[in-house]
Structures are given as C-alpha cells and as structure tokens.
Amino acid sequence: MQRLTTQIMAHAEQLPEGTALSAKAFLHLGNRAAVDQALSRLYERGELVRAGRGIYLKAIKSRFGSRPPTVEQAVEAVAHQRGEVIVSNGAAAANSLGLSTQVPIRSIYLTSGRSRTMTVGSQTVELKHVPRWQLALANKPAGLAVRALAWLGPEKAEEALPSIKRKLSAEAFGELVAAAPQFPSWLARSVGKAAYG
Numbered sequence: 001m002q003r004l005t006t007q008i009m010a011h012a013e014q015l016p017e018g019t020a021l022s023a024k025a026f027l028h029l030g031n032r033a034a035v036d037q038a039l040s041r042l043y044e045r046g047e048l049v050r051a052g053r054g055i056y057l058k059a060i061k062s063r064f065g066s067r068p069p070t071v072e073q074a075v076e077a078v079a080h081q082r083g084e085v086i087v088s089n090g091a092a093a094a095n096s097l098g099l100s101t102q103v104p105i106r107s108i109y110l111t112s113g114r115s116r117t118m119t120v121g122s123q124t125v126e127l128k129h130v131p132r133w134q135l136a137l138a139n140k141p142a143g144l145a146v147r148a149l150a151w152l153g154p155e156k157a158e159e160a161l162p163s164i165k166r167k168l169s170a171e172a173f174g175e176l177v178a179a180a181p182q183f184p185s186w187l188a189r190s191v192g193k194a195a196y197g
Contacts, residue, residue: 008042049069075109086112096144097144110127142168
C-alpha cells in the first residue's frame with residue numbers, strides 16, 4: 001500500500017496547483033478499493049484535500065506549511081472532473097458589475113449538476129442546481145450579466161440593463177442579446193428593450 005500512495009503522490013507532484021485527482025486516474029496502479037484507500041490515507045495525512053466525493057486536490061505546500069487550494073481552484077477542479085458547468089452566484093455577479101454593494105458572505109456557486117455542499121479546508125461551499133438559462137455564457141462577461149439579472153429579478157432587471165450595457169463591451173452585450181431567446185420571457189423582453197429600445 002505504501003508503494004501505491006508514493007506513486008499517487010509522485011503523479012500529483014507533476015500536476016499544476018489545484019488539479020483534481022480521482023481514483024479513476026489511478027486504476028492502472030491497483031484495484032479500485034486499494035486506490036480509494038490510498039487516496040483516503042493521503043487525505044488523512046494532509047497530503048491531499050478532499051473537494052467532493054471521490055475528488056481530491058493536492059495540498060499547497062509553502063514554507064509556512066501546507067494549505068488547501070483556493071475555493072475557486074476546487075470549484076474549477078470539480079467542474080472539470082464531473083463535466084458540469086459551475087459559475088459564481090447572482091449576488092457575486094451583481095457585485096462585480098457594480099449593481100450591488102452586497103458582498104456574499106457564504107461561498108455559493110451555481111451548477112448544472114445536483115445541489116450539494118463541499119468542504120475545502122475550513123470553508124463550506126454550496127453548489128446550487130439552477131435552470132440551464134442561468135448558466136448561459138458560463139464564465140464570459142455576458143454570463144456574469146445573465147446571473148446578475150436573474151438575481152435582481154423581473155422588478156429590477158430592466159432598470160439595471162442600461163448600466164450593464166455601458167459596462168460590457170459591445171461584443172459582450174451582443175452575446176447577451178443573442179442568448180436572449182433561451183431566457184424566461186421577462187428577461188428576454190428586458191434585454192430586447194435595452195438592445196433595440
């Protein structure tokens with residue numbers, strides 16, 4: 001078993017910071033139970049950080065000791081490993097676009113996968129399943145606008161759109177307008193008014 005943990009860590013050392021590891025990547029080294037056990041041992045020793053069920057990340061070592069990867073790295077790793085779209089929530093999007101001064105206290109991300117929580121170091125991250133349209137344009141600036149508008153809701157979205165139009169490049173605003181057919185009626189109408197009104 002010691003040889004298996006050494007082989008897994010040797011592989012992990014060659015990967016960029018924040019890259020996800022899962023048992024499936026090491027099945028050529030041993031059977032599933034042995035690999036799961038080796039990953040679990042590495043987690044218990046603090047060599048790996050568990051980012052979700054069956055997903056591990058290499059702990060980041062510095063001269064001050066080891067620490068878990070950032071929440072963003074962990075979320076990106078889970079998205080890549082599971083093939084999900086995971087993006088920041090609407091409140092964070094509205095804040096980054098200057099539409100709100102509210103700073104989210106909890107780490108909440110929107111996902112195409114199932115709703116769940118994961119722990120990264122001492123932080124709890126909530127992954128919340130949302131309708132596909134809220135994930136449109138994923139990590140593009142126009143996608144940020146979609147999530148901010150969804151968070152603002154029908155009452156405030158229309159008045160926020162002129163500000164969003166000024167903040168986004170013409171190309172990004174064009175992407176938002178092009179994606180409007182997949183939005184709910186209230187949002188498609190508001191985007192259309194801002195584009196052609």
